[in-house]
Amino acid sequence: MANQGPAYYSPYPAAIYEGVITPPEGKALLLEEVVDEEIAMREIAKQMLTKENATIFPGPQVLYGYNDEAKKKATLIKEMAEVLNANMIPMYDYRPKYPKIDAEIEINPNHPNLTIWHNNIKAAIFIGVHCHYANVALKMVRCETDCYTIAICGLSGHEDAMATLRDQHSSELEKFIKIAREVKAELKL
Amino acid sequence: MAIDIYKINPEFRDIMPKEIIDLEENATWAQNQKKPRGIKEMPDTKEILEEHSLCAGCPEAAALRYVLAALPKPEETIIVNSTGCTSLMFPHIALHTVHSLFGNQNAVATGIKRVLDWRFPDIEKDVVVLAGDGATVDIGLDYTLQSFFRQENITTICFDNEVYANTGGQESGATPKGQVFKMAPTGKKFEKVKMWELATTAGCHYTMNMTASAPKAVAKAVREAILVAREIGPTFLNIYTPCILEIGLSANEGLGEMKDQDKDRFASYKFVSPEAEEFLKKCKAEGKL
Secondary structure (H helix, E strand, O other): OOOOOHHHHOOOOOHHHHOOOOOOOOEEEEOOEEEEHHHHHHHHHHHHHHOOOOEEEEOHHHHEOOOHHHHHHHHHHHHHHHHOOOEEOOOOOOOOOOOOOOOOOOOOOOOHHHHHHHHOOOEEEEEOOOHHHHHHHHHHHHHHOOOEEEEEOOOOOOOOOOEEEOOOOHHHHHHHHHHHHHHHHHOOO | OOHHHHOEOHHHHHHOOHHHHHHHHHOOOHHHOOOOOOHHHHHHOOOEOOOOOOOOOOHHHHHHHHHHHHOOOHHHEEEEEOOOHHHHHHHHEOOOEEEOOOOOHHHHHHHHHHHHHHHOOOOOOEEEEEEEHHHHHHHOHHHHHHHHHOOOOOEEEEEEOOOEOOOOOEOOOOOOOOOOEOOEOOOOOOOOOOHHHHHHHHOOOEEEEEEOOOHHHHHHHHHHHHHHHHHOOOEEEEEEOOOOOOOOOOOOOHHHHHHHHOOOOOOOEEEEOHHHHHHHHHHHHOOOO
């Protein structure tokens, strides 16, 4: 008798089926390990500073200036990109793009692997992407690329990312930028 | 309403694609324009992204541009849409839209309009329903007619393509008798539902049946219908936007099909109630039209 649950219908392996869940409040997730937020921030900065073609993917929640927090985050993300020497490619539209996307200038959650392949991105930060689309995109990227994915999330985080920071608002981004500067100095970059 | 949700943060302007920047700078709201916008300004404005989700040559895309260009106060307008080809376009415009469940659009619009009137008593807010014939004439007929019976102050626009197009070609109530589609192989067995006549009977104060072949005519009808809905009561526009794929036409034949139907199934029908007629005369005198 077949006794398989809905997990087996998923075309992609999802972290949650391997027992990886989002970190508790005040903590972060590095691969499958729950760690202190600061430890995760240091590792994230190191990955972004040392991996090839590190890129930040800002989503609609920060691309558009619909409130003060979004405007402040935009300024901080720009600063973050400068500190991390990272490129930025926007995820501005969640609809599937046909016949094809321009992988050089945009990323789409329905086929995010195309942008990562095209630009040979080995580390990427997802920020300001609505959770349900981040979940979709991160599963695909996790399965189909060797990109080290980082979710900087305003809510509970994303277990499908290699590193997850949760409850990240502008004050936490400021803290991350400060740590990233320290790591950059340590790495003599 | 908060058009800030379409304003790109300056930090990201250099990485956003040009068509998104263009949409922000030349989109539907009026304050971007040097003079009051309208159908004549369409060459300089951008209502919808070039890479929208509709098929090449689809008359709905053109009709949507006419509708958006004709909105009297785009910043104070919410469009409620429903499942169908029309719903594919809405993520690619810069205007507040609400997607309702299939057929619920007039009920959802009713709630939105009532809350807006309560929340902003001093500001004129327009709620426009824009849905296909499946949502308006079949699945949502009850909700559509009930909103007319209740005399809700909303404008209902039906983009009538006479078929369930994006699900592969099933017949709808608006399909003409005898029409064969891929998923209606024996042909429609009964006559096309004349929704515009039902709307008039159900209490609409301004009803039109037309095609989207003439942009100025569409724009005039939209503007008048919205003004009447704002002050008098429900209004209804039935606009033919043929599905060129389902009826076997190529991308450049949509306009010709609409022109042909101007004299046939979509021969002009217009009803304006005496109150609405009086009101429109006043609007014209005040320069609102």
